[in-house]
Amino acid sequence: KVWIDGTRGLDTDVPSITKSFVNHVHTSLARQAYNLDDFGAYQAAALSVRDDLIINWNDTQLHFTRKSPKRAYYLSLEFLMGRTFDNALLNLGLKEKYNDGMTKLGFNLEDLLEKERDAGLGNGGLGRFSGLLPGLKRKPGIANGSQLEAPDPWLEHDNPWELPRADVSYEVRFYGHSERLDGMKAIWSGGQEVLAMAYDTMVPGYDTKNTNNLRLWETGDYERALESSNSAAAITSVLYPNDHTSFGKELRLKQQYFWTAASLADIIRRFKNIDKPITEFPEYVAIQLNDTHPTLAVPELMRILLDDEDLPWDTAWNIVTNTFFFTNHTVLPEALENMLFLQAVEKKFPGDREKLARMSLIEEGFPQNVRMANLAVIGSRKVNGVAELHSELLKATIVKDFVDFYGQSKFFNVTNGITPRRWLDQCNPGLSNLISETLQIPKGVFLKDLYKLEGLLKYVDNPTFQKKWAAIKQSNKERLAHYVETTLGFKINTHAMFDVQIKRLHEYKRQTMNIFGVVHRYLTLKAMTPAERKKVNPKVVFFAGKAAPGYYIAKLTIRLIVNVARVINVDPDTKDLLSLFFLPDYSVSLAEILIPASDISQHISTAGTEASGTSNMKFCLNGGLLVGTVDGANIEIAEEVGESNVFFFGHLTPAVEDLRYQHMYHPVPIEEKCPALAQALNEISSGTFGDGGVYEPLLNTIRQNDYYLLTEDFDSYIKALALVDEAYQDRTEWIKKSISTSAKMGKFSSDRAIQDYAQECWNIESSKLT
Numbered sequence: 001k002v003w004i005d006g007t008r009g010l011d012t013d014v015p016s017i018t019k020s021f022v023n024h025v026h027t028s029l030a031r032q033a034y035n036l037d038d039f040g041a042y043q044a045a046a047l048s049v050r051d052d053l054i055i056n057w058n059d060t061q062l063h064f065t066r067k068s069p070k071r072a073y074y075l076s077l078e079f080l081m082g083r084t085f086d087n088a089l090l091n092l093g094l095k096e097k098y099n100d101g102m103t104k105l106g107f108n109l110e111d112l113l114e115k116e117r118d119a120g121l122g123n124g125g126l127g128r129f130s131g132l133l134p135g136l137k138r139k140p141g142i143a144n145g146s147q148l149e150a151p152d153p154w155l156e157h158d159n160p161w162e163l164p165r166a167d168v169s170y171e172v173r174f175y176g177h178s179e180r181l182d183g184m185k186a187i188w189s190g191g192q193e194v195l196a197m198a199y200d201t202m203v204p205g206y207d208t209k210n211t212n213n214l215r216l217w218e219t220g221d222y223e224r225a226l227e228s229s230n231s232a233a234a235i236t237s238v239l240y241p242n243d244h245t246s247f248g249k250e251l252r253l254k255q256q257y258f259w260t261a262a263s264l265a266d267i268i269r270r271f272k273n274i275d276k277p278i279t280e281f282p283e284y285v286a287i288q289l290n291d292t293h294p295t296l297a298v299p300e301l302m303r304i305l306l307d308d309e310d311l312p313w314d315t316a317w318n319i320v321t322n323t324f325f326f327t328n329h330t331v332l333p334e335a336l337e338n339m340l341f342l343q344a345v346e347k348k349f350p351g352d353r354e355k356l357a358r359m360s361l362i363e364e365g366f367p368q369n370v371r372m373a374n375l376a377v378i379g380s381r382k383v384n385g386v387a388e389l390h391s392e393l394l395k396a397t398i399v400k401d402f403v404d405f406y407g408q409s410k411f412f413n414v415t416n417g418i419t420p421r422r423w424l425d426q427c428n429p430g431l432s433n434l435i436s437e438t439l440q441i442p443k444g445v446f447l448k449d450l451y452k453l454e455g456l457l458k459y460v461d462n463p464t465f466q467k468k469w470a471a472i473k474q475s476n477k478e479r480l481a482h483y484v485e486t487t488l489g490f491k492i493n494t495h496a497m498f499d500v501q502i503k504r505l506h507e508y509k510r511q512t513m514n515i516f517g518v519v520h521r522y523l524t525l526k527a528m529t530p531a532e533r534k535k536v537n538p539k540v541v542f543f544a545g546k547a548a549p550g551y552y553i554a555k556l557t558i559r560l561i562v563n564v565a566r567v568i569n570v571d572p573d574t575k576d577l578l579s580l581f582f583l584p585d586y587s588v589s590l591a592e593i594l595i596p597a598s599d600i601s602q603h604i605s606t607a608g609t610e611a612s613g614t615s616n617m618k619f620c621l622n623g624g625l626l627v628g629t630v631d632g633a634n635i636e637i638a639e640e641v642g643e644s645n646v647f648f649f650g651h652l653t654p655a656v657e658d659l660r661y662q663h664m665y666h667p668v669p670i671e672e673k674c675p676a677l678a679q680a681l682n683e684i685s686s687g688t689f690g691d692g693g694v695y696e697p698l699l700n701t702i703r704q705n706d707y708y709l710l711t712e713d714f715d716s717y718i719k720a721l722a723l724v725d726e727a728y729q730d731r732t733e734w735i736k737k738s739i740s741t742s743a744k745m746g747k748f749s750s751d752r753a754i755q756d757y758a759q760e761c762w763n764i765e766s767s768k769l770t
């Protein structure tokens with residue numbers, strides 16, 4: 001296939017790659033090819049691929065400008081993109097050719113790929129989800145067992161994937177006042193005007209010329225402070241590193257307004273180019289709000305339609321409520337951004353009717369709060385949760401009154417998905433090749449239609465296939481072991497079971513239960529005779545993840561994990577049977593090494609708290625089994641792969657409220673309720689793992705009201721882990737479970753999720769370049 005419009009695309013051959021590489025070394029980098037280091041070579045190769053991307057990206061823009069179809073815009077304050085280079089090569093089908101080209105020039109492509117820094121403009125799954133499809137710019141390390149905070153070096157070097165658009169900028173106004181001209185039209189003036197400048201990143205689709213645009217906004221050099229001396233630069237210099245706590249900071253509100261206002265100005269400008277009446281806006285524009293963070297787009301579009309377009313209120317509101325769609329990503333109340341408004345205007349509210357008060361955009365009190373979630377719900381055409389259980393809980397709790405008001409049809413579910421390009425082909429090329437060879441179809445077929453993996457079920461009992469499947473897992477475990485050896489200096493037994501929990505550190509995700517489980521296992525091993533120990537299957541436990549800088553208990557959990565590791569990894573009685581690692585600097589790229597190497601992964605949130613989870617899907621796609629609670633997308637994974645292939649434990653969502661009530665009003669001492677857990681906590685208190693006394697605040701959260709119910713779930717958790725050990729003893733059965741799990745992951749492709757949004761919300765179809 002040869003692409004038109006002069007694109008090199010699939011037509012690119014090895015000599016043209018090396019030529020373009022050398023050219024970039026000389027002209028773009030102003031260096032010599034003969035003494036180039038790997039970082040320079042990465043830059044030159046990246047610039048060479050970028051040339052291809054730019055052509056496709058320009059053609060894509062042109063195609064959509066000419067056809068002016070309806071466009072879907074994804075507004076997100078986080079984009080956790082990971083690396084771009086490998087993704088671009090695979091999506092363009094150029095990886096092998098670049099591999100050959102770089103070898104000819106004396107470089108190793110894999111080494112060059114490692115030189116790229118992750119674009120980590122996000123915290124967790126919510127940010128990763130937008131990475132599939134405007135934003136801000138941070139890196140924690142570990143020292144003395146604690147997380148270190150430092151700025152993210154992502155921006156230190158020129159980023160070849162980002163193009164500054166000097167030609168695209170908008171004025172965004174802050175503060176000021178409004179006045180009525182000749183008693184009629186209101187004008188907003190004064191305050192501070194900040195210039196929003198566009199930076200574009202090319203996002204290539206897989207096996208298509210379509211190359212999407214990710215537009216980020218940066219503050220301009222010039223600012224006109226008319227009434228305030230607030231620095232504009234601060235607006236885009238920090239990514240709020242929290243993921244489930246909101247502080248009501250003025251800067252956060254300014255960020256949100258800065259980027260939604262710039263994005264809307266941009267969207268309006270593009271709409272105006274097609275010369276249609278403004279009332280047809282929703283026929284050409286759909287805007288998806290990624291959580292409540294871009295909610296200010298709702299009042300901003302109202303402002304534009306009323307002030308700039310002179311529309312009557314009802315007409316404007318009708319346009320707004322047919323344009324926006326809102327995805328909620330959590331039911332935890334502390335994350336529902338309630339924005340603090342500083343003006344002390346006391347507004348009388350018909351507060352005698354409780355239901356109205358609950359639905360109000362304003363939470364009454366001193367000071368008042370704006371309820372962003374309520375604003376997003378009323379301003380949107382449709383509202384969705386991110387897994388079946390979460391969407392049901394949403395309707396039963398935080399949007400209940402709105403369901404009564406609007407009816408059921410406004411509320412629906414889109415279960416999250418993950419991209420098989422990155423989370424199978426890129427991170428696990430060995431497995432991807434084996435699947436292609438076994439199903440006798442090119443990779444492109446199942447990477448675009450993940451349901452095709454079901455074909456693997458035919459081979460579950462085939463010993464040759466099982467061997468190949470197991471060999472790939474083994475080599476991925478060796479790759480991870482190599483990483484640990486080079487970064488932490490520890491040798492790992494790769495024949496041990498690899499048990500992984502990687503996610504943001506949070507009490508509701510219960511990394512605490514995992515580490516208490518490790519302590520329990522350690523104590524059990526210590527109490528065994530050498531003969532008994534011989535029967536135990538060795539296990540290596542991995543943790544990784546970041547804690548919000550101000551989240552004391554989460555940081556204490558990291559410290560506990562690191563210090564338990566220091567003791568048990570050197571204990572001669574147990575070190576061959578149990579070891580533990582907290583890998584620093586968690587990133588998308590590190591996840592790409594950990595996930596394919598896992599035998600079992602843990603998704604153990606208190607039932608009803610994890611909206612979906614997405615790493616659960618990634619592990620299962622790569623043939624790792626899952627131990628987890630009946631929560632989020634775990635439930636749907638079990639539905640797909642069969643309950644016999646997952647290790648479920650713990651109380652169910654409906655029980656949680658009652659249990660919490662009992663903990664509040666009829667507390668039972670932990671020694672009675674859960675002796676095994678009490679023993680692990682006491683061992684930590686006694687100083688076995690150092691740092692005498694520092695863990696007490698963490699341990700007391702469990703001993704006292706135990707909001708996340710560890711004392712209720714710990715015994716069944718330990719039983720589930722014992723079942724995991726037992727299952728792992730029969731390696732053939734384990735491999736069968738692994739194959740069957742991966743084979744049934746079709747539903748969790750991001751393609752299915754995006755398709756659901758396209759149908760349910762945006763009412764758009766794909767428009768492919770030829």
Ligand code: 26V
Pocket residue numbers: 123124125126127129240241242243244245246247291329330335336337386416610611612613614632
């Ligand atoms: C909330 C806040 C609050 C204010 C400060 C900054 C900030 C940043 C992010 C958030 C969002 C929290 C919600 C969230 O990340 N939810 C996660 O979304 C994933 C994708 O849908 C889902 O898989 C996880 O279960 C869910 O916790």
